[in-house]
Amino acid sequence: MPTSPSDPYDLAVVGAGPAGLAGAVTAGELGLSVILLDAAGQTGGQYFRHPAPGLGATRPQALHHDWPAFAALRRRLENGTVTHLAHHHVWTVTRRDEHTWTVHALTGTDGDGERPVRLHARTVLFATGAQERHLPFPGWTLPGVVGAGGAQAMLKSGLVLPGQRVVVAGSGPLLLAVASSLAAAGARIPAVAEASGYLGYARSPRALATNPHKLLEAAVHGSALLRHRIPLHTRSAVTEVHGTDRVEAVTVSRLDRHWRPLPGTGRHIACDALAAGHGLVPQTELATSLGCATRRGPDGATALALDDLQRTSVPGLWAAGETGGTGGWQLARTEGELAGIAIAAHLRARPVLTGSRRVAGLRRRRDRMRAFADAMAAAHAPGPGWTGWLTDATDVCRCEEVTAGRIREAAGELGAGDARTVKLLTRAGMGWCQGRMCSAAVSCLAADGTAEGTVPPSAERRPLAVPVPLGVLATEPERPDPG
Structure with a gap:
């Protein structure tokens, strides 16, 4: 840890999921001073989200696959030198000088209890x-x-179910995991509606063959x-929800x-x-x-463009995990470890590290899993006809x-040719x-047909990643408390 408040850390990691954990502990074990910031109170991210200690869950691992691997990462964090700051919402990162970045965060409870925190780092891993x-x-709605x-x-x-009879719908492999988890917890699942199919994976036989663990997960x-x-x-979707005060039934078409x-295929399910959900x-x-810089993924989503060592297009900034495209926790861990070594x-001006067998193995593993991730994204990409589900009265x-x-009126009669203009005319997204x-x-x-209804990448830049009260912006930031 830096000895003076003005001294920068070697590395600031934003996010304590599998990618952030792996990157932080790897860099710390290689001698860097590392600070790990996360909005949640516990490490693990969304994939390894687990019950709050106050709920008294005795076997949180029962809700997860691969818990031992996550537990090993967490032990490395606890036994290492990385400074972990929970409940820290990073809302922006700015350049302090040519060689240093400033990370701005909020900590504390909503409202008057929120406090601004500012720290400096020579590099940042997103x-x-x-x-x-x-x-x-x-x-x-x-x-x-x-x-x-x-x-x-x-x-x-929270160890709670959204209901007793839960229909699961959308697209992507997450649906199967959600359905099996809810059913194991006692919910009845009348149907799983997958808008795509699974035959799309057959277009990428090499990606399937080199990732047998994914086939095993699907089998489970x-x-x-x-x-x-x-x-x-498959090839089915919830096209309408019925009810007055809450959900009573859905139509699956x-x-x-x-x-x-x-037409004529709608089925009423209580x-x-x-x-x-339609992917991530x-x-x-x-x-x-x-x-x-960003790139457009096979499913139309905007992801960061990264090189072979997880570097972004801006010097001093790296990224790992699903910021570069959704691919699962094992890919995220691999990319985090690779980024930690590269940083x-x-x-330390030790290029020999990136030429090691360890890095070569990580890159092969990353490329293999990233190929499967791209095949998965292509197989479950939203089709152009989904906008036909919407009536004009649909929020x-x-x-x-x-x-x-x-929105159709703004795009058609009023001539709005992009989402930004629609936003200005209708307040959609404000x-x-x-x-x-x-x-x-x-x-x-x-797009009104010009993009065939597919999901285009966003061109917007947000100066604030999370909502920030004006009073907080006017407060002098403090040095983070690692305790």
Whole structure:
């Protein structure tokens, strides 16, 4: 740890999920002074989210696969020299001088208890993970509709279910994991509706052959569905939710290969909750606000463009895990370890580190798993016909209550040719979540067919990654307290 408040750390890691943990402990073991900041109270990120100590859970590992590997990472953190700051929300990173970055964070409770914290580091590793992609449909604002990942988070962190009869819908392998987890916890799953199919994986036979552990995971979840007698409907989607005060039923419709609902195929399924999600999108706000280059993934999501050693396009900034594209916790851990070594080699001027057998092995493993991640993203990419689910009365921006009809009017009659102009005309994306829930849908509707309804990458840069009270901005930041 730096001896003076003005002295920088060698490395600041943002995010304590698998990528951030691996990067922090690896760099610390190589002699760097490292500070690890995370918004959560416990390490593990979204994948290894576990119950709060006050809930008295005796076997949190029962909710997770690969818990021993995470526990080993956590022990390395506890036994090492890395300074870990929990409950620290990083809202921006700025350049202090040519060789140093300043990380700005909030710590404490909402409102008057929040305090600004500012620290300095010679390098920064972004391991900020991903968030769910939500595609709206009629009735999605009813109580009882939650994100697929949100349902899993409720179970892992709160030991609660979103309902007793839960339909799971959307697209991507997360659906199988969510359904099997909820069923194991006692929920009844009337159906899993997967908007894509699984035949798309066949277009990437090499990626399948070189990642047998992924096939094993699929087999585990598939056997869980069979054991709990959960029907899986491919090329199907929830196209409407029914209920007054909360979810009472859903309509599941068959889709064509473009995700257009097939007339006459709607099936009414009774339930009291819906867990819906259409994959994950990288959280890149901190990095893109500093000018880091991005790339468009096979599923249309915007991810950071990284080199073979996890460097961004801006010198001094690295990234690992799902900021570079969603690929699972094992890929995130591998990229974090690779980034930790690369940063140590850069700061200690020891290029021999990046030429070692260890790095060569990590790069091979990373490339193999990244190939599977790209195949997975392509197989579950949203089809252009999904916007046909929306009636003009369907809320797209929940915060500002902007309907699909108003967005279509802005894009058509008023001539708005992009999401930014639609935002100015309708306020879509100007609410509390700042477009995190609706930006994909707004962009597709704004495209009005020019992008064939697929999810375009976002060109926006956000100077603030999380909401920050004005009073906090006016307060003199303090030195972080590692205790």
